[in-house]
Amino acid sequence: MVNKFKLYLSQLNLRFSKKENDINIPSQSLSFKSRSFFNSLKYKARYSRRNPAIILGIALLVVFVASILMARTIAGNLFGDDRISPPKAKAQQTLNTVFEFPIRDNEGNVVADVKYEIERASLQDAFIYQGKLAKSVKGRTFLVFDLKITNPYIRGIEINTIDYIRIRRNNEKELLAPEIHNDPVAIQANSTKFTRIGVPINETDQNLVIYVGELRGPKKEVKLNFQ
Incomplete structure (x- = not known):
């Protein structure tokens, strides 16, 4: 149990x-x-x-x-x-006026003929001069010429572009010379150079005429009729 x-x-x-x-x-x-x-x-x-x-x-x-x-x-x-934007012209006229003048060596012999062409003329209230914007004062404007210069010679040359243009206004006897320029302008051998010259005038000036040619040579007369 x-x-x-x-x-x-x-x-x-x-x-x-x-x-x-x-x-x-x-x-x-x-x-x-x-x-x-x-x-x-x-x-x-x-x-x-x-x-x-x-x-x-x-x-x-x-x-x-x-x-x-x-x-x-x-x-x-x-x-x-x-960059500076180019100013617009108030009026312009296509000219394509051409004349030639000789290049002489040290002995006075002609070695080539430079071609001097005025492509157009324009009226502008502003003008690019040496990379800067020049503005006219009230009552004045710029008469600007676009030039094309060709040097066919085998050597580079320098010329004063303002020596080949004179301006008459208002039927006056006095002639104006361009005051705005980049002279002396260098043109390399066998090349073409584009440049501009200008002169300030009054906005009221009329009967504008330019004379193109060498200082001591004959001149070509061109009347300006801006549109």
Whole structure:
């Protein structure tokens, strides 16, 4: 009888230990899941704390790049092209008046003939002179001539372009000489040079006539009728 009772107690003890083991396994599993859950929460918390810093960094980078692009655009608008635009003529007339004069060597022999052509005449209130814009005063304007000079000689030459044009106005006896020029103009060997000369006149001046030729030679008379 005693032996049966001991056997019964040992069986109960064994069942109880099995139940304990059965309970401990889910407990360990629950503990692992809990740790995983809390670790996930901690990671999200750390990420959420870093996220504003990342957003702020990206925003600052965007602002920096935009400021550089804007600065380049402004600089391009301000300094991209500072060239002077040629002023428009109030009136002009195509002339294509040509005369030739000889080039002489040191012994006085003619070596070539320079071709001096007045392509057109114009009236302008502004004139580009030596790369700068010159403006006329009130009541005055510029009479401007576009020249084309051809040197057929094998050597370069220099000439004073204003020596070959004189201007008469209002049927007066006095002749005007061009005052705005780039003389002496250098024309390289076997080449053509374009240049301009001009003279200030009154806006009320009429009956404009030019005389083209060498100072001591015959002159060609050309009347100006601006349109």
